[in-house]
Amino acid sequence: MMSGKRLWISGSCLWLMTVLAVSGVCAGLQPAKIVITPSSLSLDSTEQGRRVLVTGVTAGGEKFDLTREARFEPSGGVRVDEDGYLYGLSQGAAAVKVSARGRSADLPVNVGDLSQKRAISFLSDIMPVLNKQGCTAGACHGSAKGKNGFKLSLRGYDPEFDYRALLFDVSGRRFNRADPARSLMLAKPTQTVPHEGGLRIEKGSRYYDTIFNWISAGTPYGDMQRDSVARLEVTPPEVFMSRPGMKQQILVVATYGDGSTRDVTREAVVASSQDTTAKIVDDSVVQGERTGEATLLVRYEGKFVIVPVTILNPEPGFEWKQLSQHNYIDEHIDAKLERLKIQPSEVAGDSTFVRRVYLDLIGIPPTPEEARAFIEDPETSRLKRIRLIDELMRRKEFVDHWALKWGDLLQSNRKYLGEKGTWAFRQWIRDQIASNRPYDQVVRELITSTGSTYQNPAANFFRVNKDPKEAMEKTTQLFLGVRMVCAQCHDHPFERWTQNQYFQLAAFFASVGVKPGFDSDEEIVYLKRDDNTVKHPKTGRIVEPEYLIASAGAPPLNAEEDRRLALAEWLTSDENPFFARAISNRLWSYFFGRGIIDPVDDIRASNPPVNPALLEALAADFVKNGYDLQHVIRTIVNSRTYQTGIAANEWNENDATNFSRFLPRRLTAESLLDAITVATGSRPEFDEVPPDFTAQELPDPHIGKGGFLDMFGRPERESACECERRNEMSLPQAMSLVNGPTLAEAVADPEGRVAAAIIAGKPDRELIEELYLGALSRFPTAGEMDDALTYLRQGAGRAAGAQDLLWALINSNAFLFNR
Incomplete structure (x- = not known):
């Protein structure tokens, strides 16, 4: 520190300090050339400046941002301010010499008529x-x-x-x-x-x-036509960094209604979806924090643009190893992984696969006999997996499992439907799944249904959603993956949906009424002749129905007929840009724990898919095959991507979004209880249902309320959001498994698996194998067998030792998670 002296920093020294501060991880990179974007500029104002991007390109083709350390030397009628913005001084041709790290390039500039100033507004x-x-x-x-x-x-x-x-x-x-x-x-x-x-x-x-x-x-x-932003352009359209620590300047240019343009980088709002991956560090400058992907949302005056950001792993030695590809899913997954220098994990073994696919397709794990038969089947792994998938999709439990999911989404709950209505709606859902009815037909019937909720159970959709706004919000969230609720009070802050569109969509349901029926707790869905309009809260005027997007499949609206018929035709049209993508994405999430777009019911431009080509391929395949839900499910579980193991390698250990390996998922409440039933051989008792019902067959959350299922996250079916189901682990859940009555009574059940094996006189090795197969769907390793044998022979008794072993297996992560 220099006391008593005043420290002066010259402009050149300040520039040098800026270079040292911003170069960071790129300091060792030497450009073979620099590239200026845009390659030329037109200036027509002394007050509104423009910036350019300066990119260094190495001899090997690696690109890195040099904008903040570049020097600008103007000649002619141009000036440069301290922020690097260029302004016109006098009309005519000019040029700017741009230099960085020993390289330079010329930027042609055309300065237009500066006498005509744009009116401020x-x-x-x-x-x-x-x-x-x-x-x-x-x-x-x-x-x-x-x-x-x-x-x-x-x-x-x-x-x-x-x-x-x-x-x-x-x-x-x-x-x-x-x-x-x-x-x-x-x-x-x-x-x-x-x-x-x-x-x-x-x-x-x-x-x-x-x-x-x-x-x-x-x-x-100002003038709405002239002074409103018509379009926003962001440069670069994609940020690609070869390593963490690099930075990239973002430029934002607005085009107005009169065709004029303005650099609005300083006024635009730039936010990152993942600050831990890509962080905004300065005014519209993004810095890569760690290997991974993020999305930038660039907003300005009601317009927004999405910019994907990718930061590669800088470690040397990556060499792509091509694994087998079972279908187009693997092709799209591999194409992106190779680009990101992420090597996918190897395919999981048969014992891992059999438990995984049972839980995902039918909601329960295999019995010891089923697991043993599959593992010991001498057929090639690929062929026997294809055969098992087909067998599981023909089973009754497949209907049980998927009816549970759709019961959650459609809020099949006696709180809304009454007891008889709940059972009727449950059966209707099961019939659609069992018959593999085309999805578009199911949706059409739901949103156009009328009549008795007992005689036409699909009409229960409107018993849950009686208000036109509720019906619209559930329809768009469930079947389009679009959350319109934000647009009720104001235009959507992160999407193009407006408050006007919210009420225009709600108007499709304005004529739907619900009245009491003749039977006890029956209700009738009918079309109202009056009080059948929606009014805009701001203007008080009646709002006419309009489609969210006028796609090619949008039929003309007929004021004389039920408006829902036209809405259903538009909604389920092949041309609808949301319908097939939304359900394909939702189905994908059931097998991987997250959607290609996540959350699955929040599809918007500012929440882009992690693999757009894959989602488009799934949706196109779905439409091509007649909206066959089972076809999509079968395609997903037959892919190598689904059958990948959980073990990470050095290239994918930090990947949690690109499906390079299988990420364990905690079992849902119903699957966990049913898995305990399979492992212990002890069936829980439920009131109001037949004694052979499994947890996933229960009609609604009323049964077993407040017990084991609710503790482990069973949804109350009061929302159509997937988020209502909770799959996290908590301390009360852990204490319930360790000391709670549900598991303790099942393990010690005198008619359960341990008691039956002891009574049958099974040898220790057979007993241990059966417990491992029942709990984990695999044989014990040699070390596990030795430890278990030692414990059984040194304990207080075989039955107590076997119960302890089974209790320990059920409390393991291998049991609690689908892996």
Whole structure:
């Protein structure tokens, strides 16, 4: 430290310090050339600057960002500010020499007519400042009730409302046109007067000058056609980093209704879906934190663009090893894994596969006899797996398992349907699965159903969803994977859906009514002749139905017929961009613990698929095969990707999103209880159902309420969201397995597996094998056999020792998780 002396830093020294600060992990990379994007510029303003990206390219083709350390030397009518923005000074051709790390390139610049200045407006100039500075955020004036009596629309979705709030609330006292600097709109954010939100804008800053000039110009609103953003372009469209630690500048350019463009990088909001993978470190600069993938959401004035980010593993020595490919799923998975330098794990062994596929297809593990027969079958592994899959999909338990899933989603619950209605709806669901009815036909029947909920059980869909808004929200969430609920009060903050579209869709269900039937607890779904419209809450006007997207499969609307018929035709059309993708994605999630888009019922542009080509292939195959759900299921479980083992290798140990290995999933509540039944040979007792019912056959959450199933996450069926089912582990669950009555009584059941084996006089080795096969669907290893034999022979007795062994197996991760 130099006391008593003033330290001066020259411009060149400051530039050098910037280079050292930003180069980071790229410091050792030497470019063979630099590339400028865009390759040329047109400037038509002395006030609105433009930036370019400067990319270094090594002799080996590796690319890295040099924008923040590049030097710009303009010639002609161009100037460069300290942030690297280029501005026009005089009309005509000009050039800028761009240099970085010993390389240079020329940027041609054409400066247009600078005499015609674009008129300042609220739409194009002020609204972006309010959004960027957080004034319209949910924690500030964009909250439902505003702040301190001043409310703005959330994230500025309604600029007309915001303009009126600023100009006409408190009798227009937020502006002083005679002395703009004394306007509350400037005095508050600069803290010239107290402001609860703190200092938001510095005096003399770009944003201060913008607001000052706007007030001076008379606070014009602007022209909706000319001053609204029509399109947003982000450069680069994809960020690809060869190692963690690299950085990439993002450029954002807005195109307006009149065709003019503006660099809005400073005002755009850039957020990362995974800060631990890719983090925004400076103004629109993303830094790779670790190997993996993330998505950037770039927002500006109601428009947004998604930018995928990939950070590769920098370790040397990767060499792709091609594994067998069973179908197109593996081809799409491998194509991405090879690009990301991720080697998939080897295929799992037969004992692992047999337990996995039983649990995933029919919800229960194999019996010891079934597991032994499959493992010891001398047929080639691939062929006997194909045969087993077909056998399992023909079993009654397949219907039990998938009826349980659809019962959850359709909220088959006596709270809404009554006891008789629940049983009727359950049987209807089972019939659709057992007959493998085409999915589009099932959905059409559900959303167009009328009549008695007893005689036409599909009508129970409207017994659960009586309100037009509820019916619309459930329809879009279940069958399109789109959450419209955010658009009820305001335009969706991360999607193109608007509040208008919310009520236009709800209008399709406005004529649906529900009234009491003749039988006890029966209800009738009918079409109302009056009170059959939806009104917009903002305008109070009747809203006419309109499709979410007018795809090629959208039929014309006929005001004289049930509007739901047209909606059903559009919804299930081959041309609908959501319908087939949504169910294909949902089915995928049941086998891998996450969707290709996750969450599965939140499909939007800002939540892109991790493998778009795979999802499109699944959806196209689904449509091509007549909306056959079983075809998709069979295709998935026959793939090598599904049959991959859980063991990681050095290249995929950190991968949790690209399906390079199988990730263990905790058994669902019903499968866990049914697995305990198979392992112990002891069947739990349930009230109100036949004694041979398994947990997954129970009609609704009323049975066994508050017991083992609820503790392990059984959903209450009060929501159509997959998130209602909880599959995490908790301390109460662990204590229940260790000390609770459910497992203790099943293991010690005098009619259970251990007691039967002891009474039958099975030798120790056979007994141990049976316990391992019943609990884990595999034979014990030699070491496990020796340990078990020692324990049985040294304990207080064979029965007690066998019970202890079975208890330990059931409490192991190998039992609790599908692996």
